[in-house]
Amino acid sequence: MPSPAAEPRHASQTAGPLDALVDRALSLLERAERVVLGITGPPGAGKSTLAEMLISRLCADLGEEAVGHLPMDGYHLADAQLDRLGRRDRKGAPDTFDVDGYVATLxxxxxxxxxxxxxxxFERDLEQPIAAALSILPSAHLVVTEGNYLLAPDGGWERVRPLLAxxxxxxxxxxxxRERLTRRxxxxxxxxxxxxxxxxxxxxxxxxxxxxTRDAADVVVELDRLGLGFG
Known part of the structure; x- marks a missing residue:
């Protein structure tokens, strides 16, 4: 098991340019063990955009195989399961994910x-998870994971935060x-x-x-200040 995560600082620490975020992520590598950095926020906030930009910069500094990526989207329950549970019309709610599988992977x-x-x-065109589509190599000392409910306090999600640096x-x-979500x-x-x-x-x-869950984060990233588009 990992060493205990750092105590959360108050979310009023608003992050600045992308360079500062890259530096902060790199500073996590001072730890001897593998570190997992979580990126959370509401649907449509731009978590994937930030994760992809961050990973691109980190790979440029550290090498392609030094950084892993674990999106939470792959743990969506398949439509067949949502139909069985009567939850397909609420797809994306906390209980429509395989939280146990996600925690087990972390x-x-x-x-x-x-x-x-x-x-x-997760295949966006199909809106379905795809088994074993991603691989995180032993060389990945830093893993970036992203999803809506990384700081949720219940429903099984409370097990996530202790696994994040x-x-x-x-x-x-x-x-x-909301406009970005509608377009998506x-x-x-x-x-x-x-x-x-x-x-x-x-x-x-x-x-x-x-x-x-905003105030439980270590840092709040105002994506518009970074000049990034939607992802």
Whole structure:
């Protein structure tokens, strides 16, 4: 098991440019053991954009195989399971993920650093998880994981935070975030009306849950200040 995570500092520590975030991530490598950096925030805030930009910069500094990526999206329950549970119309809520599988993977990253860890990915076109689509190599001393509920206090998600070296919360103007989400749903097949309805009925209640975890983060990243687009 990993050593205890650092005590969270108050989220009023607002991060600056991307360079400062890269430096902060690199500073985690001073620890002897593998470290997992968590990036969280509400749906549509830009977690994937930040993770991808950060990983690109870290790989440029450390090498392609020195950094791993574990998106939480791969732990979506498949539609067949959501249909069985009667939860397909709430896809994306905390109980529509395999939290046990996600926690087990995080633990393996710490407990089995000398083994390749395979993890599910998520196919956006299909809106379905894909088994063993991702691999995290033993050479990856730093792993970036991202997802909505990394700081959630219950439902099994409370087991995540002790497995993270730090947790960063991505913040963005709510109106901008909702517009980005609507465009994303349209891009993957919903009509404009259906996309707006899904955002209000499903995404926004989830966003409210995530927003309550903001003050538990080590750092709040104001994505608009970094000049990054949506991801």
């Amino acid at each position: 633990r393996r990253l710490h407990d089995e650093p000398d083994r390749t860890v395979f993890a599910p990915g 730090e947790a960063w919360y991505v913040d963005v103007d709510p109106a901008v975030r 749903h349209e891009q993957f097949g919903k009509s404009p009306g259906a996309a707006r309805a899904w955002v209000e009925r499903v995404d926004e209640p989830n966003a409210e849950l995530v927003a309550r």
